[in-house]
Amino acid sequence: MFPGAGEQIDAMVSPRIAQIPTFARLPFTRDPDPRVTSGVFLGVPFDGGVTYYSGARLGPTYIRIESRLLRPYNHALKIYPFKVLGAVDYGDIDVIPTSVEKTLNSIEETIRDLDSKGITPFIAGGDHSISLGVLRGLSRHKPILIHFDSHLDYWDQYWGGERYTHGTWVKRAIEEGIVSSVVQIGIRGPQYSEEDLKFPEKSPVPLTIITMDEVAYYGVTWLTSRLKSLKGKIYVSIDIDVVDPAFAPGTGTREVGGFTPRELISILRSLSEAEVEMVGIDVVEVSPPLDHTGITSLLAANLIYEAMSVKAVQTARKNLIQMS
Numbered sequence: 308m309f310p311g312a313g314e315q316i317d318a319m320v321s322p323r324i325a326q327i328p329t330f331a332r333l334p335f336t337r338d339p340d341p342r343v344t345s346g347v348f349l350g351v352p353f354d355g356g357v358t359y360y361s362g363a364r365l366g367p368t369y370i371r372i373e374s375r376l377l378r379p380y381n382h383a384l385k386i387y388p389f390k391v392l393g394a395v396d397y398g399d400i401d402v403i404p405t406s407v408e409k410t411l412n413s414i415e416e417t418i419r420d421l422d423s424k425g426i427t428p429f430i431a432g433g434d435h436s437i438s439l440g441v442l443r444g445l446s447r448h449k450p451i452l453i454h455f456d457s458h459l460d461y462w463d464q465y466w467g468g469e470r471y472t473h474g475t476w477v478k479r480a481i482e483e484g485i486v487s488s489v490v491q492i493g494i495r496g497p498q499y500s501e502e503d504l505k506f507p508e509k510s511p512v513p514l515t516i517i518t519m520d521e522v523a524y525y526g527v528t529w530l531t532s533r534l535k536s537l538k539g540k541i542y543v544s545i546d547i548d549v550v551d552p553a554f555a556p557g558t559g560t561r562e563v564g565g566f567t568p569r570e571l572i573s574i575l576r577s578l579s580e581a582e583v584e585m586v587g588i589d590v591v592e593v594s595p596p597l598d599h600t601g602i603t604s605l606l607a608a609n610l611i612y613e614a615m616s617v618k619a620v621q622t623a624r625k626n627l628i629q630m631s
Contacts, residue, residue, distance in 0.1 A: 312343045313393040323375040329396035331377040336395050341424040346392030349428045350399035356407050356436025356473040360559035362594030367431040369595040374608035381616040391619035407471040411440035418444025432591030435473035438544045446485040448540045448586045454491045456546040457562035488513040493549035495519035496562035531577035543588040557598025575613045579620040588614040
C-alpha cells in the first residue's frame with residue numbers, strides 16, 4: 308500500500324480519508340534520493356513576518372489535507388508530474404516562530420542543500436517573508452523572479468526599522484543581488500504613496516509591474532504571451548491574495564478585484580511553453596483560520612500541482628533533447 312518516490316497511495320486500496328496527510332498522498336522522506344527524486348513538496352509554517360492577519364503558519368498543514376484529491380495525470384499538460392519528478396513530501400522546515408532572520412537562515416540552508424542535489428522545491432508557506440530565504444538558497448541561479456501578488460512588497464521597512472517582513476522581501480532580494488530581474492503581476496488596490504509605483508525607475512535590476520487593471524483591459528492571453536517571451540531560469544512566487552477574495556478568502560491582506568482560479572492556473576500552465584527553467588516556486592499567505600470552507604487551501608494545493616506539472620514538462624523536454 309505504501310508507495311515509492313513519485314507514487315501516491317492508491318485511493319482504490321486506501322480511501323482518501325485514511326492515512327497521515329502528506330502532499331497528494333506522496334511518500335514522506337527527509338532524505339530524498341537525487342537519482343530518483345528531482346522535486347519535493349516542502350512546508351514552511353511561519354507567519355512572523357505578517358503586518359495584519361496571521362494564521363499562515365497553518366498553511367502547509369491544510370494545503371496537505373486539501374491535496375488528497377490530486378490525481379497522477381494532468382490532462383491539460385499531458386504529463387504525470389509526480390512520476391516524472393519522482394516527487395515526495397519533504398516535510399516542514401523547523402522554523403523559529405519568534406525570529407524572522409533565524410527562520411530565513413534555516414530556510415536558506417535547507418533550500419541550498421536541496422538545490423545542490425538538483426532537487427526543485429515546491430513550497431507552501433507561511434507568509435511572504437519566507438521567499439527571501441528561498442531566493443538566498445537559490446542564489447547561484449540568480450533567477451528571474453515572477454511575482455504574483457496584489458501588493459508590491461518592496462517597501463523598505465515597517466514600524467521604524469523592521470526590514471524583514473512580508474512587505475519588504477522583494478526590496479531585500481534586489482538589494483542582495485540574488486535576482487536578475489523582477490516581473491510583478493496582479494498589482495492592485497490603494498498604495499501608501501504615488502512614489503511606490505516609481506521604484507522601478509530606481510531599481511538596480513529590471514523591474515516590471517503588470518497591474519490587474521492592465522490584465523483586465525488587455526486580457527489573460529496578452530499576459531501569457533509576455534510570459535512566454537521570457538528566457539532563462541525563473542523563480543515563481545504566488546501570494547494567494549493575487550486571487551480575488553471571492554475565491555480565496557483565507558489570506559491576511561485581501562484586495563478585491565483579483566484573478567479567478569481558472570485564470571491563474573492558465574497563466575501558470577503557460578510557463579510550460581516558455582524557454583525557461585523553473586528552479587522553484589512558493590505559494591504563500593494561505594491562512595486557514597480565515598477560511599472555514601478550505602477553498603483557499605484547495606486552490607493552493609492545485610497551484611502547486613500545476614507548478615509540478617510545468618516543471619515535469621520542462622524536465623521531460625530536457626531529457627528528450629539530451630537523448631536526441
